Amino acid sequence: MTPLDFVVSLALISVAAGVLGSLVGLGGGVVIVPVLTLLYHVDIRLAIGASIVSVIATSSGAAAAYVRDRMANLRAGMFLEVATTTGALTGAYLTTLLPVRFLFVFFGLILAYSSVTTFRRRHVDAPLTVSNDRIANYFNLHGSYHDLAEGREIAYKVVGTKLGLSIMYAAGLVSALLGIGSGALKVPAMDSAMHLPMKVSSATSNFMIGVTAAASAGVYFIRGQIDPIIAAPVAAGVLLGATVGARILGRTASKTIRILFVVVLVVISLEMLQKGVLA
Amino acid sequence: MSGPSRPPVEPAPGPAPEIPRAALGRSGARRELTPDEARRMAVKVHRVELAISLVLRVGVVASVLVIAVGLGLMFAHHGSYLALRGPLSYRALTSASTSFPHSFGALGRALAHDQGRGVVVLGVLILILTPVLRVAVGVVSFAYEKDAPMALVTLFVLVVLVGSFFLAGA
Numbered sequence: 017m018t019p020l021d022f023v024v025s026l027a028l029i030s031v032a033a034g035v036l037g038s039l040v041g042l043g044g045g046v047v048i049v050p051v052l053t054l055l056y057h058v059d060i061r062l063a064i065g066a067s068i069v070s071v072i073a074t075s076s077g078a079a080a081a082y083v084r085d086r087m088a089n090l091r092a093g094m095f096l097e098v099a100t101t102t103g104a105l106t107g108a109y110l111t112t113l114l115p116v117r118f119l120f121v122f123f124g125l126i127l128a129y130s131s132v133t134t135f136r137r138r139h140v141d142a143p144l145t146v147s148n149d150r151i152a153n154y155f156n157l158h159g160s161y162h163d164l165a166e167g168r169e170i171a172y173k174v175v176g177t178k179l180g181l182s183i184m185y186a187a188g189l190v191s192a193l194l195g196i197g198s199g200a201l202k203v204p205a206m207d208s209a210m211h212l213p214m215k216v217s218s219a220t221s222n223f224m225i226g227v228t229a230a231a232s233a234g235v236y237f238i239r240g241q242i243d244p245i246i247a248a249p250v251a252a253g254v255l256l257g258a259t260v261g262a263r264i265l266g267r268t269a270s271k272t273i274r275i276l277f278v279v280v281l282v283v284i285s286l287e288m289l290q291k292g293v294l295a
Numbered sequence: 296m297s298g299p300s301r302p303p304v305e306p307a308p309g310p311a312p313e314i315p316r317a318a319l320g321r322s323g324a325r326r327e328l329t330p331d332e333a334r335r336m337a338v339k340v341h342r343v344e345l346a347i348s349l350v351l352r353v354g355v356v357a358s359v360l361v362i363a364v365g366l367g368l369m370f371a372h373h374g375s376y377l378a379l380r381g382p383l384s385y386r387a388l389t390s391a392s393t394s395f396p397h398s399f400g401a402l403g404r405a406l407a408h409d410q411g412r413g414v415v416v417l418g419v420l421i422l423i424l425t426p427v428l429r430v431a432v433g434v435v436s437f438a439y440e441k442d443a444p445m446a447l448v449t450l451f452v453l454v455v456l457v458g459s460f461f462l463a464g465a
Contacts, residue, residue, distance in 0.1 A: 018376065018385065022385035022389075056385075056389070057386075069419055069422065073355075073422060076355050076429075079351055084344060084345065084348035090347065098448055098451055101455040101456055104459070105455055108462070154444065155448070156336065231456055232459070233423040234423075237397060240395070241397075242416070243393060244365065244416050245385070245388045245415075248415045252363065255355055
């Protein structure tokens with residue numbers, strides 16, 4: 017395979033990764049890392065560097081539309097970033113302290129559990145109309161969005177900010193420790209713990225993952241993990257895919273997005289358990 | 296809507312049970328907004344949203360353009376990369392020993408020599424800095440809209456983010 021074949025085929029796969037990543041709020045890394053390591057046999061360090069680039073690309077590409085269309089909850093997203101960035105910073109220091117295998121098993125189980133809770137909410141995800149959460153009320157984190165699939169404006173209230181903040185801290189920690197996209201914990205934190213509608217959770221997660229990834233991108237760049245010939249097709253393809261995905265999310269039923277997210281989450285948790293148990 | 300196999304312990308579908316207003320008590324530090332205040336609040340928030348959306352779009356478009364130019368230069372300088380079939384494998388460019396700029400000094404030298412890979416790295420750096428810039432614009436917008444709590448929260452995020460870049464040694 018010549019460099020041109022590589023760039024063109026990787027760009028096409030990246031478009032698909034961008035569409036999926038922007039729909040479920042996980043970023044393109046979920047697809048990019050296995051594709052680069054298993055299909056192209058690229059060094060894992062370079063694959064992780066490309067994954068960080070793809071997460072930032074999905075986030076910025078999709079969030080430009082999600083924020084403008086009020087699909088993402090800007091205030092809740094920015095408020096919760098306090099916990100994710102702090103978690104990411106702590107994680108960078110803990111890397112050497114904790115055994116990685118144990119972390120993979122631990123978070124593999126947590127993701128398996130959150131895929132179950134997310135799946136169970138498929139019938140009961142009606143938005144809340146009142147909230148007695150003091151933090152959410154003080155920062156006015158509540159919101160509303162226009163659901164194109166249902167053709168109406170949906171207002172929602174936010175609860176459980178303390179639990180949400182704790183899970184977000186863990187999300188930042190995990191992404192720094194294990195190099196996995198933090199969206200896998202962000203979406204359940206907003207959907208199950210804080211009762212944001214599924215599509216808002218996905219769009220807001222998309223909005224947030226770029227900032228969490230940017231917090232560790234500097235390290236990856238200096239360590240020489242961002243190879244231009246891999247990063248270029250990934251960034252360009254994922255940006256295009258994310259722009260397309262951002263148009264699809266509004267028109268798709270919440271339940272479809274939820275099921276899609278659960279399927280991807282189950283795959284990630286199995287991957288993590290496999291790494292922890294067999295590696 | 297209603298699944299026949301649902302266990303009886305789960306709450307019924309439909310809107311979540313409403314908590315009576317009186318039970319809210321000291322629920323929020325702020326009083327309930329009047330409809331007029333709520334509308335002004337929504338307008339303010341939407342202005343911040345448009346500013347942030349614009350920053351993201353400009354960052355994304357700029358980085359894609361720079362990356363595209365860089366890729367073009369790479370292929371223009373190395374004619375052998377363009378072959379559809381041939382002995383040259385991409386593996387030479389993606390192995391652990393491949394050299395490419397990964398410090399600002401090296402990036403500057405690569406750009407001075409008009410190297411395509413340097414231009415691509417510059418585009419990727421623009422992409423990486425876009426979320427940081429987006430947070431910075433958030434601080435300014437919230438401050439401008441006189442939303443002190445949110446401005447402080449966003450400022451904290453910006454400090455942690457910039458701090459992480461310095462800790463990385465960038």
